[in-house]
Amino acid sequence: MPQLKHFPLPDVGEGLTEAEILDWKVKPGDAVSVNQIIVEIETAKASVELPCPFAGQVSELLADTGQTVEVGTPIITIDLDPSGAAAPQEAAPAESEGKIGEESNGRIATLVGYGPRTSSAKRRPRKGSAQAAPAASAAPPASAAPVEPPVAAEPPAAVAAEVQVPAQPSAPARNGGYVPLAKPPVRKLAKDLGVDLHGVAGSGEGGVITREDVRSAAAPAAAPAAAPGARERRVPIKGVRKATAQAMVSSAFTAPHVTEFLTVDVTPMMELRERLKSHPEFRGVKVTPLAFAAKALCLAARRTPDVNATWDEAAGEIVYKDYVHLGIAAATPRGLVVPKIRDADGMSLRELAEALESLTATAREGRTPPADMVGGTITITNVGVFGVDTGTPILNPGESAILAFGAVRDMPWVVDGQVVPRKVCQLALSFDHRVVDGQQGSQFLADVGALLSDPSMAITY
Known part of the structure; x- marks a missing residue:
């Protein structure tokens, strides 16, 4: 008799509640092994590949591609005993890992066979189903007894529950009622x-x-149908767009935003960039203007630590960070994401350039791990990459400042009383006025501008 187990959608991030099925890597009838990738999902933060927690044969896919599924909802059924023999044992977790439902290293894991187990839920064939009769007649004589009414399944939080094969597939019952x-x-x-x-x-x-x-x-509750050929389309609000909207609304109506602007002659920075292209230490490294801006921001934050602090409303405290986890706002096909460069303040210009290149490439491919999307202390948004001069960026929740770095353009500039063409860009700094006063925000912005207009100033910091 088949030994079936459900694999529920785990929480792959920090408190995620749902995810969208992007692509199934298996189909019913396929054999699967422990840790084999079976599905790719998209959360509000990133796309993630999920491994299978046990070995066997795929019995049924319980969610369709494109479907949004709540965490804890079964998404696939695995037959642990496709040959009809005794059910194989699940692969033993590594010593550093706990079993299902057990705490390991202070956490309860939710991937690769992990997750809280409450109890087993069993389903029995439906009574009186039109499709149940053929299945019953084909079953061995021992199972030909009248079937009982269906038993309500446990809530989706139950993990890896063993079930009997139902005559008619059904979704988990809600409140023990009709399914x-x-x-x-x-x-x-x-x-x-x-x-x-x-x-x-x-x-x-x-x-x-x-x-x-x-x-x-x-149909009765729907809005009046649009006229044929109406030029509009509707897209569900979900994934990255939903998470971004919620975060921006929360930030805009929680932190009092102030934005200041500065126009900077960055000709010396661009000249240094050209010289570094032929420098042996920077061979093979793409040093962008954004890398210079990131380095300048980290140096300037040392002199104005308020921009790298957090307002803790619950504790009634301002938390000053002695490190910089630099967020980089990146536009991707999935929407705006802000992955972090950990301990950016301890990196050299070359290291920052390499980190930026790797980070943006990973983000655009949608492969940024969820853990890299949280815990930032300050952010840069590079609007210049789109040819935009400046903007009024909204703070990421939990941060006190965000710097917009505009396009570098050839513009007329006064040098020693003469108007000459120079490389010029605009900076915009938005900050939380609960944490950062106008003097502090202005000082920080001026420091960043000074470092970009004269990179040699860095040795004075």
Whole structure:
């Protein structure tokens, strides 16, 4: 008899509640091994590949590509005993890891066979299902007894629950009640249209709810249909866009923002950049203007530590950081993300340049680990890469300053009483006025500008 286990969607970040299924790496019938990558998901912070916590054969995919799934909801069923023999043992975790539901190193892990186990949930075949009869007749005589009504499954928090093979696949029951019969794509459509499947009568074989049933149920409550050829489209708010919107609204209406601007002649910086291209130490390294801005920011933060502090409302304290975890706002196909360069203040210009190149490439590929998206202390947003001069950036929640670095342009500039062409850019600094006063914000911005207009000033810091 098959030995089935569900693998629920784990929390791969810090308190994430849902994720979208991007791509299944397996299909029903495939053999899988422990730690084999089975699915790629997209959270509010990054795309992540999930490994399988046990070995066996894929019995069923419980979520469809493109579907948004809540953490704890089963997404795949694995048959641990596809040959019908005794169920194989799960692979033993490494010594440094705990078993399912056990605490290890002060945490309860949720990947590779980890996660809190409450108890087992068993499902039995539905009674009276139109599709159950053929399955029952094909079963061995010992299992030909009348089937009992379905038993409600545990809430999605239960992990790796053993189940019996149902005659008709079903989703987890809610509140122990009726479970609507619908495939994952139909459930996703119902969620997008705001239709409660518990109130929909299925027209499919055996009472299965179809797409047409969902659309019919949504029609009375839907807005008037757009005229044919209407030039608009609707996209669900989810993933990175949803997380970014929530963070920006929270920041904008929590921290009192002040933004100051400075126009800087960065000709000496650009000349130094050209010289470094032929320097042996920088051979093979792409030193961008952003790398200079990052270095200048780290040096200037030493003289104005307030910009690298955090306002702790709950504790009634200002937390000053003796390190700089530098956030770099990066535009990606998934939306705006802000990965961090840890301990950027201890890096040389070359190291910062290498870190920036690696960080931005990883972010654009959507491979930034969730852990690299949190814990920043101050941020740079490089609007100049889009040819934009400046802006009024919004603080990342928990930070007290963000620097916008504008495009470097050839502009007329007065030097020794003469108007000459120079390399010029604009800087904009937004800061939390609860932590940073105008004098401190102005001093920090002026220091950054001085270091960019004359990099030799760095030896005085």
